[in-house]
Amino acid sequence: MSHSTAIGRRTREQIIRAFFFVTAFTSILVLSMILLFLFVEGIPIFKTVSVGRFLFGHDWYPTSSPPDFGIFPLLVASIAVTLLSAVISIPLGVMTAVYLAEIATARVRELFKPVVELLAALPSVVIGFFGMVVVAPFLQDMLDIATGLNLFNAALMLAFMSVPTICSISEDAIHSVPGELKEASLALGATRWETIMRVILPASLSGISTAVILGMSRAIGETMVVLMVAGGAALIPNSIFKPVRPMPASIAAEMAEAPFRGEHYYALFAIGMVLFLFTLCFNIVADYVAHKHKQVGAATL
Numbered sequence: 493m494s495h496s497t498a499i500g501r502r503t504r505e506q507i508i509r510a511f512f513f514v515t516a517f518t519s520i521l522v523l524s525m526i527l528l529f530l531f532v533e534g535i536p537i538f539k540t541v542s543v544g545r546f547l548f549g550h551d552w553y554p555t556s557s558p559p560d561f562g563i564f565p566l567l568v569a570s571i572a573v574t575l576l577s578a579v580i581s582i583p584l585g586v587m588t589a590v591y592l593a594e595i596a597t598a599r600v601r602e603l604f605k606p607v608v609e610l611l612a613a614l615p616s617v618v619i620g621f622f623g624m625v626v627v628a629p630f631l632q633d634m635l636d637i638a639t640g641l642n643l644f645n646a647a648l649m650l651a652f653m654s655v656p657t658i659c660s661i662s663e664d665a666i667h668s669v670p671g672e673l674k675e676a677s678l679a680l681g682a683t684r685w686e687t688i689m690r691v692i693l694p695a696s697l698s699g700i701s702t703a704v705i706l707g708m709s710r711a712i713g714e715t716m717v718v719l720m721v722a723g724g725a726a727l728i729p730n731s732i733f734k735p736v737r738p739m740p741a742s743i744a745a746e747m748a749e750a751p752f753r754g755e756h757y758y759a760l761f762a763i764g765m766v767l768f769l770f771t772l773c774f775n776i777v778a779d780y781v782a783h784k785h786k787q788v789g790a791a792t793l
Contacts, residue, residue: 665699
């Protein structure tokens with residue numbers, strides 16, 4: 493290899509490295525600017541109301557006189573909707589992935605895998621419209637409740653959004669488990685079910701955890717679905733069939749009517765701050781769990 497060729501290759505590597513650095517730096521810069529804007533616009537509300545009263549106040553009446561800026565019902569609604577959707581979507585997504593990866597025939601897998609991936613591409617407004625027009629009247633008639641626009645409907649639609657992501661990524665994680673592990677387990681006399689539960693799933697827990705993180709991250713910050721089907725009541729629910737108003741729904745519903753740089757405006761940005769910190773804590777915990785399972789999976793292998 494000539495000297496000029498080596499210099500040219502080194503130059504190309506430096507250009508490629510610089511390109512990826514600029515791309516990564518741009519992403520970090522844009523995220524930092526968004527966070528800066530969010531906090532600059534949200535912090536001024538705490539000149540009017542204390543942090544404790546804002547977080548734990550039970551009344552959200554931003555247009556009354558005097559206004560009340562307690563977001564505790566909104567916070568409880570967001571947590572309740574997220575947890576209930578996780579209870580529904582995680583078992584469904586993981587079990588579907590296990591079925592497609594280990595139990596279904598090749599023909600069934602080829603038929604259902606594109607359908608599952610297509611569901612992940614459905615716009616949230618379509619899912620919200622389905623929940624409002626179809627699911628809400630069904631729940632209202634079937635359960636004889638006051639309204640079908642409630643916490644359970646919102647959690648159901650968010651789970652419907654999360655299942656395709658969890659299923660698709662979990663199936664890829666299960667497929668990545670070395671075939672030697674499965675063969676060794678079967679050779680030692682384990683049944684197919686025991687092999688799935690004691691070998692394949694523990695070895696793929698890191699990928700499944702990542703799938704859960706991505707699926708639930710979509711559910712936590714979802715706006716359109718909860719705005720359309722959660723009911724819009726800023727009250728602490730005493731039942732999963734009561735209407736609620738999660739934080740993203742409040743921001744979307746009220747931002748257009750909030751006076752620019754007024755107290756209501758600042759309070760909505762402060763809700764955005766809380767929502768960001770909420771999702772950040774979730775991602776940190778989920779990342780820790782995924783890393784822990786990755787270590788367990790590596791030890792198993």
